[in-house]
Each structure stands twice: as structure tokens, then as C-alpha cells.
Amino acid sequence: xxxxxxxxxxxxxxxxxxxxxxxxxxxxxxxxxxxxxxxxxxxxxxxxxxxxxxxxxxxxxxxxxxxxxxxxxxxxxxxxxxxxxxxxxxxxxxxxxxxxxxxxxxxxxxxxxxxxxxxxxxxxxxxxxxxxxxxxxxxxxxxxxxxxxxxxxxxxxxxxxxxxxxxxxxxxxxxxxxxxxxxxxxxxxxxxxxxxxxxxxxxxxxxxxxxxxxxxxxxxxxxxxxxxxxxxxxxxxxxxxxxxxxxxxxxxxxxxxxxxxxxxxxxxxxxxxxxx
Amino acid sequence: xxxxxxxxxxxxxxxxxxxxxxxxxxxxxxxxxxxxxxxxxxxxxxxxxxxxxxxxxxxxxxxxxxxxxxxxxxxxxxxxxxxxxxxxxxxxxxxxxxxxxxxxxxxxxxxxxxxxxxxxxxxxxxxxxxxxxxxxxxxxxxxxxxxxxxxxxxxxxxxxxxxxxxxxxxxxxxxxxxxxxxxxxxxxxxxxxxxxxxxxxxxxxxxxxxxxxxxxxxxxxxxxxxxxxxxxxxxxxxxxxxxxxxxxxxxxxxxxxxxxxxxxxxxxxxxxxxxxxxxxxxxxxxxxxxxxxxxxxxxxxxxxxxxxxxxxxxxxxxxxxxxxxxxxxxxxxxxxxxxxxxxxxxxxxxxxxxxxxxxxxxxxxxxxxxxxxxxxxxxxxxxxxxxxxxxxxxxxxxxxxxxxxxxxxxxxxxxxxxxxxxxxxxxxxxxxxxxxxxxxxxxxxxxxxxxxxxxxxxxxxxxxxxxxxxxxxxxxxxxxxxxxxxxxxxxxxxxxxxxxxxxxxxxxxxxxxxxxxxxxxxxxxxxxxxxxxxxxxxxxxxxxxxxxxxxxxxxxxxxxxxxxxxxxxxxxxxxxxxxxxxxxxxxxx
Numbered sequence: 001x002x003x004x005x006x007x008x009x010x011x012x013x014x015x016x017x018x019x020x021x022x023x024x025x026x027x028x029x030x031x032x033x034x035x036x037x038x039x040x041x042x043x044x045x046x047x048x049x050x051x052x053x054x055x056x057x058x059x060x061x062x063x064x065x066x067x068x069x070x071x072x073x074x075x076x077x078x079x080x081x082x083x084x085x086x087x088x089x090x091x092x093x094x095x096x097x098x099x100x101x102x103x104x105x106x107x108x109x110x111x112x113x114x115x116x117x118x119x120x121x122x123x124x125x126x127x128x129x130x131x132x133x134x135x136x137x138x139x140x141x142x143x144x145x146x147x148x149x150x151x152x153x154x155x156x157x158x159x160x161x162x163x164x165x166x167x168x169x170x171x172x173x174x175x176x177x178x179x180x181x182x183x184x185x186x187x188x189x190x191x192x193x194x195x196x197x198x199x200x201x202x203x204x205x206x207x208x209x210x211x212x213x214x215x216x217x218x219x220x221x222x223x224x225x226x227x228x229x230x231x232x233x234x235x236x237x238x239x240x241x242x243x244x245x246x247x248x249x250x251x252x253x254x255x256x257x258x259x260x261x262x263x264x265x266x267x268x269x270x271x272x273x274x275x276x
Numbered sequence: 277x278x279x280x281x282x283x284x285x286x287x288x289x290x291x292x293x294x295x296x297x298x299x300x301x302x303x304x305x306x307x308x309x310x311x312x313x314x315x316x317x318x319x320x321x322x323x324x325x326x327x328x329x330x331x332x333x334x335x336x337x338x339x340x341x342x343x344x345x346x347x348x349x350x351x352x353x354x355x356x357x358x359x360x361x362x363x364x365x366x367x368x369x370x371x372x373x374x375x376x377x378x379x380x381x382x383x384x385x386x387x388x389x390x391x392x393x394x395x396x397x398x399x400x401x402x403x404x405x406x407x408x409x410x411x412x413x414x415x416x417x418x419x420x421x422x423x424x425x426x427x428x429x430x431x432x433x434x435x436x437x438x439x440x441x442x443x444x445x446x447x448x449x450x451x452x453x454x455x456x457x458x459x460x461x462x463x464x465x466x467x468x469x470x471x472x473x474x475x476x477x478x479x480x481x482x483x484x485x486x487x488x489x490x491x492x493x494x495x496x497x498x499x500x501x502x503x504x505x506x507x508x509x510x511x512x513x514x515x516x517x518x519x520x521x522x523x524x525x526x527x528x529x530x531x532x533x534x535x536x537x538x539x540x541x542x543x544x545x546x547x548x549x550x551x552x553x554x555x556x557x558x559x560x561x562x563x564x565x566x567x568x569x570x571x572x573x574x575x576x577x578x579x580x581x582x583x584x585x586x587x588x589x590x591x592x593x594x595x596x597x598x599x600x601x602x603x604x605x606x607x608x609x610x611x612x613x614x615x616x617x618x619x620x621x622x623x624x625x626x627x628x629x630x631x632x633x634x635x636x637x638x639x640x641x642x643x644x645x646x647x648x649x650x651x652x653x654x655x656x657x658x659x660x661x662x663x664x665x666x667x668x669x670x671x672x673x674x675x676x677x678x679x680x681x682x683x684x685x686x687x688x689x690x691x692x693x694x695x696x697x698x699x700x701x702x703x704x705x706x707x708x709x710x711x712x713x714x715x716x717x718x719x720x721x722x723x724x725x726x727x728x729x730x731x732x733x734x735x736x737x738x739x740x741x742x743x744x745x746x747x748x749x750x751x752x753x754x755x756x757x758x759x760x761x762x763x764x765x766x767x768x769x770x771x772x773x774x775x776x777x778x779x780x781x782x783x784x785x786x787x788x789x790x791x792x793x794x795x796x797x798x799x800x801x802x803x804x805x806x807x808x809x810x811x812x813x814x815x816x817x818x819x820x821x822x823x824x825x826x827x828x829x830x831x832x833x834x835x836x837x838x839x840x841x842x843x844x845x846x847x848x849x850x851x852x853x854x855x856x857x858x859x860x861x862x863x864x865x
Contacts, residue, residue, distance in 0.1 A: 013651035020732075021663060024739060028667075031743070037751045037772065039683075040765050054680050061670040068637060068666050075644035076659065080651065081581060086849060087842045088646040091583035096642065097635065104634045108627040115679040116620050122682070123616035140442070140534065162533050203534045204436040205546055207611065207686060211752040211765055214683050220546050220613040221435060222529025238765050242686040244429050244756035246436060246443040247355040251762050 011080030018077035021069050028065065032058060040211040043237060043258065045230035047214035049118045056114060060107060127228045131194035134187065137168050138199075138206030138219040141248035143239060144168050145187045147269060149179030162202075181272045185254040190265045191234045199225045207243035210256060218243055234260035296406075298398035299824050303405050304384030305717070310409055311375040317416070318367035321360045323784055328352045330777030332759040346424065354758040355444040358427035361756065362445075363419070365430030366453065369560065370460060371412055373702055377567035378464075378502065379408065381709055382471050382495045384717070388815035389489050391480025391832050391854075393825045396473040404466035411459035418445075418452040426450040429756060431557065434527030434549040438519045439541075441534050454517045461510040468499040468506075475499075480814075482834035487853065489813045489838045490577065490590060494570020497594040498563045501601055505559040512552035519544065550612055554605035561698045562601045565665075566594055568705035569636060572661040575708050576640055578811045579655035580647035581849055583839045586639035593632035593639075600629040610678040611685050619678035626676030633669055637662065652809070653727030657708035660735045661701050667739075668696025671746055686756070689749025692742040700738040707734070707790065714794075715808045719820055720801030726793040730786055737783030741776050748772050810850045812838045817854050 031037075042051060079087075135146035135154060144167050148154045155177020161169035167184065170177050189195045199208055201219040209216045217227050241252035259265040294302060327336060335350040346356030383401065387394055395401045418425040426449040428437040440447040475496045479488065515526040519541070527549040530542030569590075577584035606614060606622030640662050649655065671693040674680040684690065707730070714722050745753075751769050753760060760766045760773070807816040814834070818826050832854040840851040 009648075011649075011651065013656075014649065017651070017656065017659065020735065024663070024667075028743065031747050037747050037769060039750060040752050050679065050683060053677075054674065054683070057673050057677060057680055061673050065667065065670050068641060069663065071641050072644070072659070072663060072666075075641065075647070076649065079580075079644055079647045079649050081648035087580065087582035087648045089583060089842050089844050090646070091585055091587065091839070092589075093585070093642070097586065097589055097638070100635055100638050101631065104631050108630065111673075111677065112620075112624055112627055115623065115677045118679040119616070119619055119623075122679075123619070159531050159533060159538060162536060164536065203532055203539075204439075204442055205433055209686070209754075211683075216611050216682050216685055218612045221532050222545060223547075223613050225613045238763055240752075240754055240763060242754060244358070244427075244433070244436070247353075247358060247427060247758075249358075249756060250354060250754075250758040250760070253762055 009080050009082035010077055011082060014077045014080035018073035021073040021076070025066055025069050025073075029062075032062060041233075042212065042214070043231055043233035043235065044210075044213035044215065045232050046118075046122055047212075049121060050214040053115055053118045057111060060111060122229075123227075127196050127226075128194045131196040131228055132190065133196045133198065134189075135168075135198045135200070136187075136208060136219070137202055138208065138241065138245070138252075139167065139202040140204065140246050141241070141252040142167070143185055143187070143208075143241075143252070143254040145183045145254075146170070147181040147183070147272075148176075149181055149269070149273065151176060151179055155180045168202075179273060181269055181276060183272055187239065187254060187256045188265055188268050189231050189256065189258050190262050191258050191260055192230065192232055193262065194228055194230045196226065196228045199227065204245050205243050206241045206245050206252065209240045209242035210237065211240065212237045213256075216242055231256075231258040234258045293824075296402060298394070298402045300383050300387050300395045300398070300401060301717075301822060301826075303395075303401050304380050304382070306405050307375055307383055307408065308380035310405075310412060311372050311380055314367050314375075314412055315372045318364050318372055319784055319787070321364040321367070323780065324352070325357065325360050325364065326777040326780045328357050328758065329760070330774045332761050352758075355424065355427055357758045358429075358443075358756070359419070359425035359445050359449070362427055362429050362453075363415070363425050366415065366457075368699060369430055369564075370457070371415060373564040373698070374460075374464065374502075374560070375408055376706055377564060377571075377702065378471060378495060378498055379405070379467055381491075381567065381571060381706075382467070382499070385491060385713070385815060386471055386474055386495055387478070388818055388822070388826060389492055389813050390475060390478065390483050391814050391827070391834065392474060392478035393827065393831065395470045396478055397470050400466045401470050404463045404470070407459055407463035407466065411456045411463060414452055414459060415456035418449040418456070421448040421452065423447045423449055426453045431553055432516070432549075433553075434516060434519070434544075434546050435529075435532060435539075437549075438516060438528050438544075439532070439534065439539055440520065441537070441539070451517065451520060454513050454520075458510055458513045458517075461506045461513070464502055464506050468502040471495055471499040472503065480831040480834060483814075483853075486588070487834055487837045490573040490584070490587065491567070491570040491813075493591045493594055494567040494573070497570075497598050498566045500598050501559045501563050501566070504602065505556040505563075508552055509556035512549065512556070515552075516549065547609070547612060547614060550609055550614075551605070554608045555602075558605045558608065559601040561694070562597055564698050564702050566597060568661065568702040569594070569665075571709045572658040572705045573640065574813070575654050575658040575712050576643055576662075577839050577841075578712075578809050579650045579652060579658070580643055581650065581841050582643075582647050583841055584639070585643040585645075586635075587837065587839060590636060590639050593636050596632040597629060600625060600632070604629055604676075607676050607678070607681070610681045616678075623676060623678045627673070630669065630673065630676070637666055637669075652711075653722070653724055653731060654708045654712035654809075656728065656731040657704045657711065660731060660738075661704040661708060664696055664704060664735070664738060665701040667743070668693060668701060672697065683752075684749055686754065687749035688745040688753040688755055691755050692745030692749060695742045695745070696738070700742060704734070704738075707731075710794070712809065713815075714797065715804030716815055716820075716822075718798055718801070719804055720797055721804045721808065722797040722801060723793050726789055730789045730793065733786035733789070734783060737779050737786060740779035741783060744772055744776050744779070748776075807852075810848070812840060812850050812852045814853055817852060
């Protein structure tokens with residue numbers, strides 16, 4: 001095994017490079033601890049879990065980042081070449097390798113188990129019975145929000161009925177469609193009431209991104225994808241398309257209003273019904 | 277050894293010697309200069325993008341004269357922005373980095389480092405380059421056809437990429453893009469078949485697999501990955517082209533409506549493209565980074581002046597990476613609509629692949645312990661590589677875990693992450709390689725002072741740009757976006773965009789220092805000694821300049837592993853692989 005203390009000197013080049021790594025560590029710590037730029041404000045129930053698991057991963061990677069760079073910087077500063085001294089001749093250490101292998105594996109296993117819990121709570125849990133269903137259809141370059149109305153049943157849709165004024169091809173002759181509400185680029189949900197989203201696309205792949213609610217799901221043509229979440233903070237938020245969908249991708253923006261009460265929502269829905 | 281040992285120089289004219297040459301060194305240099313030209317082109321595209329991102333919709337009247345369509349009125353159009361972005365990604369990821377490592381460094385170094393006279397199939401090797409050049413030309417042509425270059429990104433997700441009506445550039449531009457990708461794939465296959473065969477079959481006497489340099493292990497691993505995944509990309513590209521011009525529907529489902537027009541396709545599935553693409557696309561990252569690791573390890577091994585730590589472990593880690601890289605592609609698809617049950621599996625596989633990566637980093641860091649580091653320009657870049665790879669790799673934890681990827685997917689966090697891991701760290705390794713092997717290739721030294729300046733600006737620039745992008749990504753900054761000031765929740769991040777743009781300009785400008793240093797040193801640099809870095813590997817033992825066939829009458833014989841530096845009792849601090857065994861014994865007694 002090596003005698004690491006013998007050869008090598010502190011050299012100006014080594015110190016300069018180590019200083020750079022030190023500045024890097026300091027700047028990164030400041031960015032991720034002082035958080036001058038951080039998440040959008042949280043507005044959903046499961047979002048707290050997502051943020052927590054992010055923070056956990058941040059701690060683990062942050063420690064690894066600091067330790068590896070500190071070691072790198074120290075060795076660089078300490079073991080520069082000067083004169084004709086000889087470095088020590090050694091090249092293997094099974095113990096150090098085993099420790100790192102097992103250590104990494106253990107930390108990763110813990111992270112996977114923690115994360116899998118969050119993933120399961122998002123994707124493998126049943127939609128609560130009181131959920132409100134919204135059919136969301138992406139198209140180049142707008143979001144269509146389709147509500148079932150008071151009867152709770154969605155009207156039939158037909159491709160041949162699609163037109164600039166009937167963007168989802170809703171068949172208004174269907175009794176179930178009578179009270180349906182179609183809203184373009186404006187979505188309303190109710191605070192603390194679960195929302196079930198049925199996501200589709202008319203043309204290319206879009207991605208339904210609600211930054212404040214920690215929700216992101218691609219809308220894939222030919223697929224119906226269902227997700228659910230619980231908005232828990234009333235307010236106005238933005239909805240973005242997160243998947244490149246063509247030249248107007250950057251302006252494929254919609255608005256989400258989380259109403260404080262069911263009454264406020266019902267009022268909005270009535271106004272919309274009048275406009276249909 | 278089955279290669280014919282001619283031992284004599286070929287008498288060939290200029291064209292056969294320097295243009296249509298089967299000499300692996302010439303092919304390697306052709307690959308290098310072509311990839312380098314493509315890198316400059318791809319880099320300029322990113323500068324244009326940074327202009328738009330830093331100052332959305334601002335007038336740049338001067339640019340209108342260069343791009344009368346894309347910047348009509350001096351303002352960049354969204355389709356031109358997306359075309360720049362598609363072409364920047366395609367060029368850099370595939371046509372620069374893949375070609376630069378296995379194509380340029382692999383070609384030049386593999387036969388020299390294993391003591392072979394040339395590649396196993398020299399003609400195939402030459403063809404590989406010419407098909408590569410053709411693929412570059414076809415790709416760049418996409419800018420000049422009706423509608424311009426494609427706008428679907430380097431991942432070309434169907435149906436955007438499958439339906440010509442889906443946007444400008446999606447007609448002829450996308451066709452050319454696919455043809456270029458197919459040609460590149462063919463070229464790559466011809467290359468990597470050669471590299472694998474050469475490494476397995478053409479090693480000189482005494483060069484066992486446990487004695488080949490680390491760079492050879494990196495090249496071999498990357499070539500094995502290439503041969504497994506490039507055929508899938510070729511297949512996927514052919515299917516997509518068939519969807520576009522043959523009326524098939526591999527990737528397009530029924531019932532699509534574009535501009536109120538029903539698209540006459542049915543029966544395909546968009547996710548099939550993503551699976552096929554990422555089955556290639558993620559291993560592609562390792563095709564780039566593994567040889568970069570090999571080059572960096574090689575250079576670190578020389579300049580620590582002690583035996584490198586963990587030679588066998590590094591080789592083992594790369595083999596593990598080869599195997600695991602085949603089962604991680606789904607981590608690009610956590611929110612794609614793929615069955616969420618698969619999310620857990622792909623997250624686990626992805627976190628598994630960080631274990632060999634972490635051990636590789638340990639090997640490099642521990643190698644420095646007790647060393648006496650020579651801070652030459654190549655060593656600075658190799659150390660920069662380690663730092664950037666660590667930082668970028670740690671960001672990968674967030675994206676490889678399905679649960680944290682939900683929020684970060686398609687944000688600048690992803691852009692920052694993959695630029696650190698598969699753009700900046702490989703480029704640092706490539707720069708290290710150029711500074712390191714320049715004397716071997718040209719017989720002259722590059723300027724150390726300019727090299728240092730290049731290094732300092734580059735590493736500061738790389739971190740300033742891409743670490744900042746991570747922070748923007750946490751804030752939700754959307755990628756693929758022509759103008760992110762459209763969103764209120766992103767407006768407060770705009771100053772960071774401006775900062776990143778300035779840092780990008782500085783980084784780009786600093787590359788001029790490298791180009792200047794490279795060109796001036798090529799003609800005016802001080803004469804290099806035969807083995808200026810006092811390295812042990814075989815390429816330094818070849819005559820200078822290296823003749824066609826590399827070695828004199830007989831190929832060198834290898835007596836030991838390549839990292840015998842500071843052997844106790846030794847006189848010199850290094851002991852080349854081909855130095856006769858007697859030398860060591862004499863010194864011992």
C-alpha cells in the first residue's frame with residue numbers, strides 16, 4: 001500500500017485548479033441552499049412528496065459532489081510534481097473498491113425504495129370517488145378542455161365533425177352532449193377535489209405540464225392516458241406544453257384556475273354553458 | 277497475426293496516399309478534420325440559438341443578409357429556431373462526437389497502441405470515412421431544400437417526424453435527415469466492425485488483453501455497444517422513411533387530424549418510435565463517453581507518474597456499462613405514456629449503471645493519491661473531464677429516477693445534464709487527446725501557455741452555462757422553446773438566459789484560441805521529441821513520422837502492462853511496454 005505522504009509538492013498549477021474546484025463547490029452550495037431560483041410555488045397534494053424526494057436526492061448527490069470534488073481538489077493541490085522525486089508505486093486496493101461498490105449500492109437501494117413509494121402514490125392508486133373528470137385534448141397549438149356538465153356523461157365525439165368551431169368533433173345531437181362544456185386554453189378545477197384527467201392528442205405528441213402541481217404527462221395520439229391529482233391551493237396557474245410539437249410549441253399555453261369552492265366552479269361552468 | 281507484414285512503404289500517388297487512403301492514420305485524420313468542421317458548424321448554430329433565447333424576438337438586421345428566410349426582417353422565425361436546434365443536436369451528438377471518438381481517435385490509435393500494421397479491413401475503413409463524409413453533406417443539405425431543415429428535434433418523435441404536413445421542414449428536410457442518419461449508421465457499422473476485429477485479432481506479440489492500454493478498452497467497449505444499437509437505429513429510420521413516403525403506418529395511429537384534415541394512416545404507435553430510438557439513443561451516450569473516459573484515463577495515467585489505480589476494475593466497469601446500457605433506454609420515457617410499471621424497472625436499471633460510473637470516478641481520483649502530477653495542458657483537460665463528468669453524472673440521479681423526472685423532464689435541467697455529461701466532458705477528453713497526441717501526429721508541440729488559457733476559459737464557461745441551466749430547469753424552464761418569456765412563471769428566469777448566452781459566447785470565442793494554437797503549432801510549433809510525455813504505450817515507440825504499415829521490419833514485442841511508472845529500483849521513471857525485459861532485470865541486480 002502506498003505511502004501517500006512522501007512524494008509530491010504543493011504547486012501553483014495545482015493550487016489554482018483546486019481553487020477553481022473550491023469556487024465551484026461554493027457556488028453550487030449557494031445555488032442549492034440559498035435557492036435564489038427554485039420551484040414554482042406548490043399547489044397539489046402529491047407535489048409535496050415529489051418535492052421531498054427531490055430534496056432527498058439533492059442531499060445524497062450534494063454530499064457526493066462535495067466529497068468527490070474536495071478529494072479531487074486536495075489531491076491536485078497536494079500531489080503536484082516538483083524536481084525529480086519519485087511517486088509511490090502502487091495500483092490496487094480491493095478494500096477501497098469493495099467499500100465504494102457496497103456503499104453506492106446501499107445508498108441507491110434506499111433511494112429507489114423511497115422513490116418507488118412516491119411513484120406508486122402517483123400512478124398506482126385508485127382515483128377517489130368524488131373526482132371530477134376533464135377530457136383534455138392537445139392539438140397544434142392549443143389545449144381543449146371538455147367537461148361533462150351536470151349530467152356527468154361525456155357526449156359522443158366524431159372525427160368528421162371536427163371543424164374550427166368544434167375542435168374536438170363533439171356530436172351535439174347526442175343527448176349526453178347537450179350540457180357538455182368545451183373550453184379552449186382555460187381549465188378550471190376545484191381546490192381539494194381530486195381531478196381525473198383523460199389525456200389525448202389530435203395530431204402529434206404534446207405534454208400536459210402543470211408546473212405548480214408537479215404534473216407532467218405526454219398526450220399521445222392514438223392513446224388515452226388517464227392521470228389524477230388533487231389541486232390544493234386556489235389560484236391562477238399556467239399550463240405549458242412540454243413536448244416539442246411544431247413551430248408554435250412555444251406558445252401552446254393554457255391557464256388553470258383552481259377555484260376555492262365548488263360553487264365558484266359551478267358558476268364558471270354555467271357561464272360557459274351559455275357560451276356553447 | 278494474419279495481417280501481411282509487408283514492412284515496406286507503399287509507393288502511392290498523392291491521391292491514394294492522402295485522399296482515398298486505406299492507411300488508418302490518414303482515415304483517422306480525415307475523420308478528425310471532418311468532425312472538427314462539423315463541430316464548428318454545429319457550434320455556430322448554438323450561438324444563433326443563444327441569441328434568440330437571450331433576447332427573444334429582438335432584431336438582428338445584420339443576420340438577415342445571411343439568412344434571408346430564417347431571419348426575415350432580422351427576427352428569427354420559430355421554425356428557423358427549431359431547425360437550428362434539431363440540426364445542432366443531430367450534428368453534435370452523432371456527426372461530431374460519435375465520429376470524433378471511435379472514428380478519429382479510434383482509427384488513429386487502435387492499430388498503433390496494439391502494435392498492428394493497420395486495421396483488419398483497410399478498404400472497409402476507407403469506405404467508412406467516405407460514407408461518413410457523404411452523410412454529413414446530405415445532412416447539411418437539409419438546410420437548403422424547400423421548407424428548410426427539420427424541426428422535430430434530434431429525437432425526431434413521430435408523428436411530428438412522420439407526417440410532412442406537421443410543420444415546415446418536415447417535408448424534404450426530414451427525408452434528408454433520415455437518409456443522413458441511415459448513411460451515418462452504415463458508415464459507423466463499417467468502422468466498428470473493423471475496430472472490434474482489429475483489437476481482437478491483430479494485437480502484436482505479448483499484447484494480451486490484460487496489457488492493452490485503457491484507451492483500447494474504451495474503444496472496444498464503445499464499438500461493442502455501437503454494433504448492438506446502430507442496426508436498430510437504421511431499422512427504425514427505414515421504417516420512419518417508409519411511413520413518410522411509402523404509405524405505411526408503423527408510427528402513426530388512425531384518426532389524426534391536422535389543420536382539420538384527416539391523415540390517412542392507421543394502425544401504428546408513436547411510442548414504438550421512442551422505444552426504437554432510445555434503444556439506440558441512450559447507449560449512444562455511452563458510445564461517446566466510454567472512449568472519452570478511456571482517453572482521459574490514458575492521459576491521467578501518464579501524468580501522475582505512477583501506476584494508474586484499478587486497471588482491471590476500469591475495464592470491468594466498462595464491460596458492465598456495455599451490458600447495462602442495453603436496458604436503461606426507458607428512462608427517457610417516464611412520462612411518455614409508457615406503462616408506469618416499467619418506470620420502476622428502468623429507474624432501477626439506471627441507478628445500477630451509476631455504480632460502475634462511480635467506481636470509475638474513484639479510480640481516477642484515487643490514482644492522484646501519492647502521485648506527482650504534471651499539470652500539462654492535456655492533464656488539465658483530463659482533470660477537467662473528471663470534474664465535469666462527476667457533476668453531470670450526479671445530475672443524472674434526478675433524471676434517472678422516475679419520481680424526480682416527472683417535474684424535470686423536458687426542462688433545462690435535462691439540457692444542462694446531457695450537455696455536461698455527453699457534450700462537455702467528452703469534448704474535454706477530446707481536447708486532452710488532441711494536446712496529448714499532437715506531437716505524435718505532427719512532430720511538433722502545441723503552445724502550453726495558449727493551451728492553459730483555453731482550458732481555464734473552457735472549464736469556467738462549461739460550468740457557467742450548464743450548471744446555470746440545471747437551476748433554470750428546477751424553476752421549470754422549458755426546453756425546445758423558441759421564446760420562454762411567453763410564460764409568466766418563467767419570466768424571472770430570463771436574466772439567467774441572458775447570462776448563459778454571454779457565457780456561451782465567451783466559451784465559443786475561447787475555442788478560437790485552440791484553433792489558432794492548433795494551426796500555428798502545426799506549421800511553426802517547436803519540434804517534438806520522440807516521446808515528449810515519457811509515456812509507456814506503443815504508439816510512442818513507432819518511428820517518426822509513422823510510415824504506412826506503422827512499424828519497420830517487425831512489429832514491436834510487448835513485455836508488460838502499459839502503466840509501469842516509477843517502478844521501484846528503476847532508473848527512468850517510466851518503462852515502455854516494448855522495452856526488453858532484460859532492461860528491468862539489469863537494473864534490479
